Amino acid sequence: MPAVVVVGSQWGDEGKGKATDQLGSQVDYVVKFNGGNNAGHTVVIDGEKYALHLLPSGILSPGVTPVIGNGVVIDIEVLYQELDALESRGVDTSKLLISGSAHVIPSYNRTMDKVTERFLGKRRIGTTGRGIGPTYSDKINRVGIRVWDLFDEKILRAKVEGALDQKNQLLVKVFNRREVLVEEIVEELLGLAERLRPMVTDTALVLNKALDEGKTVLFEGGQATMLDIDHGTYPFVTSSNATAGGVCTGSGVGPTRIDRVIGVIKAYTTRVGEGPFPTELFDEMGIYLQTTGGEYGVTTGRARRCGWYDAVVARYSSRVNGLTDIVLTKLDVLTGIEEIPVCVAYDVDGVRYDEMPTDQSAYHHAKPIFEYFPGWTEDIFGIKTFEELPKNAQDYVLALEKMSGARISSIGTGPARDHTIIRHALVD
Numbered sequence: 001m002p003a004v005v006v007v008g009s010q011w012g013d014e015g016k017g018k019a020t021d022q023l024g025s026q027v028d029y030v031v032k033f034n035g036g037n038n039a040g041h042t043v044v045i046d047g048e049k050y051a052l053h054l055l056p057s058g059i060l061s062p063g064v065t066p067v068i069g070n071g072v073v074i075d076i077e078v079l080y081q082e083l084d085a086l087e088s089r090g091v092d093t094s095k096l097l098i099s100g101s102a103h104v105i106p107s108y109n110r111t112m113d114k115v116t117e118r119f120l121g122k123r124r125i126g127t128t129g130r131g132i133g134p135t136y137s138d139k140i141n142r143v144g145i146r147v148w149d150l151f152d153e154k155i156l157r158a159k160v161e162g163a164l165d166q167k168n169q170l171l172v173k174v175f176n177r178r179e180v181l182v183e184e185i186v187e188e189l190l191g192l193a194e195r196l197r198p199m200v201t202d203t204a205l206v207l208n209k210a211l212d213e214g215k216t217v218l219f220e221g222g223q224a225t226m227l228d229i230d231h232g233t234y235p236f237v238t239s240s241n242a243t244a245g246g247v248c249t250g251s252g253v254g255p256t257r258i259d260r261v262i263g264v265i266k267a268y269t270t271r272v273g274e275g276p277f278p279t280e281l282f283d284e285m286g287i288y289l290q291t292t293g294g295e296y297g298v299t300t301g302r303a304r305r306c307g308w309y310d311a312v313v314a315r316y317s318s319r320v321n322g323l324t325d326i327v328l329t330k331l332d333v334l335t336g337i338e339e340i341p342v343c344v345a346y347d348v349d350g351v352r353y354d355e356m357p358t359d360q361s362a363y364h365h366a367k368p369i370f371e372y373f374p375g376w377t378e379d380i381f382g383i384k385t386f387e388e389l390p391k392n393a394q395d396y397v398l399a400l401e402k403m404s405g406a407r408i409s410s411i412g413t414g415p416a417r418d419h420t421i422i423r424h425a426l427v428d
Contacts, residue, residue: 002211002259004427005244006327008224009263009317011233011271013297013304015329016264017043019410020057020220021417026427028215029065029207030058033250034240035222036073036105038132044416048089055082056220059093066093067203070101071240071250072222073135074147075110076192098196099203099252100148106160107188108167108180109134115175136239138163147200150193153186160185204252211257216427219247225263225317226271233363236275244321262426263323263406265314267331267396270295270304278366279307279343293333294415308370310343311403316356318405325426326404328397329412332419337375340396343368344403373399383413386421 004023008014020030021043037054044050050060054074059066068074083093109131117129138144143163149156160182171177207217223242226232231243240246244261248254268289271277281289286306289295295304317323334340346353346366357363376390383389389397389411401408409424 002214003217003219003253003257005219005221005247005258005261005321007221007242007244007261007263007317007321008227009265009321009323009326010224010269010310010313011226011275011277012224013270013272013295014224014264014266015327015412016220016224017052017057018329018412018415018417019262019264019327020218021045021060022410022420023218023427025061025063026216027058027061027064027218029067029210029217030056030061031067031069031203031207031217031219031251032056032072032222033069033219034071034242034246035238036130036132036135037075037078038130038223038238042415047416050086050089050091053082054079055086055093055096058218058220059086059096060091062092065095065097067207067251068096068098068102069203069251070099071246072099073103073105073132073139073240074098075105075130076189076196078130080192080195096199097201097203097206098147098199100146100200101204102147103135103139103144104147104150104189105131105135106145106163106185107131108164108171108185109138111171111177111180112167115171115177133239145189147196150189151197151200153190156189157182157186160189207251207253208257211253217253219251219253219258221246225321226313228320231320233275234360236273260324260426261322262325262327262409263314263317263321264327264329265317265404266293266329267309267334267400268293269307269310269313271307272297272302272304276364276366277305277307278312278346278363278368279310279341280305281307285337289333293330308341308343308368309400310368311400312343312346312354312356314400314404323406325409325424326401326406327410327412327426328400328408331393331397331411332381332413334375334393334396335380336377340373340375341368341370342373342399342403344371345369371399381414382416382419384418384421386411386423389421 289306
């Protein structure tokens with residue numbers, strides 16, 4: 001099983017970091033292929049909590065080579081802060097490899113992100129303000145700065161000048177901000193280059209050679225399916241391809257090399273930021289899920305919106321990602337709820353939709369159609385076998401599996417690495 005993909009199957013924060021970490025001892029490389037430091041993973045090892053934003057979760061697994069692929073946008077200062085924080089706790093970060101083709105987030109794009117979002121007012125997207133969107137825009141507009149550019153001052157200066165020609169017009173004339181000086185940016189980026197140099201390589205070549213040698217490579221998605229720029233709830237999405245298809249473009253590894261695609265999904269649903277969310281709860285139960293599940297963003301600290309499990313989203317995610325397995329997380333959070341609703345379809349102006357409406361307007365008006373399942377009161381925290389689960393919890397999992405388009409191979413019963421039920425091996 002040489003190439004395995006792990007993706008989020010809802011709106012993010014499903015527990016991809018824990019899922020990746022669990023597989024860490026069985027793989028040789030862990031690759032981040034999209035996104036930036038606009039989302040985070042929390043991994044708990046031996047009671048120690050690690051919050052990762054830009055680095056792949058595999059950096060916490062001894063013997064694993066962590067890789068930041070070409071599809072990622074990198075805030076170098078944040079990268080150094082994360083590395084320093086891990087090294088201060090005794091984590092070996094020396095094996096990290098970074099694609100020279102990955103794009104760099106310059107400080108002016110953080111500024112552009114914040115002022116643009118403020119300018120949008122009620123039409124805001126709900127970005128993290130970390131410059132992710134503007135950097136991906138620069139990439140598509142062919143005025144972006146790649147990691148390789150930091151090692152050639154002449155090329156770097158030309159690229160910064162080209163990018164700022166337009167951005168300064170917007171900053172000064174539209175947003176009433178001061179002009180950004182080319183020299184300031186060039187000096188800032190050159191000052192970050194030398195520490196980065198030993199980590200930078202042709203990661204696509206490294207990964208393909210590893211697969212040729214029979215090594216196991218795990219691809220770890222940032223963000224999630226419903227935030228994918230093409231397949232998510234547009235325009236309330238991220239700026240990259242967070243679905244399994246993004247692996248190929250974001251890492252330089254071809255689709256024929258991928259053997260298994262694992263979708264991570266919560267036993268309920270959460271979302272951060274703006275945008276439609278059919279099963280969202282606005283009552284005490286929503287607050288209960290938020291509090292019990294610790295639903296606050298790893299990167300931003302923002303409270304997550306909470307709602308019931310959405311099987312329509314799960315089926316859609318299974319289809320667009322080609323899921324072979326599902327990792328179901330946070331089942332323990334539902335303990336003590338007398339009756340658990342599951343969204344099985346949508347009502348859109350009196351019409352039933354069993355599958356995801358691709359029309360933006362229809363999805364905004366979608367109302368959940370629920371089926372109800374009896375809950376359980378027995379404590380399941382840390383349980384490690386399916387047979388130990390109460391009958392109602394087993395029935396709930398089996399019902400979700402039937403509705404969701406792929407087998408549920410792993411079940412989370414707590415935050416720690418070993419708080420997990422394995423029903424089917426994720427890596428053979």
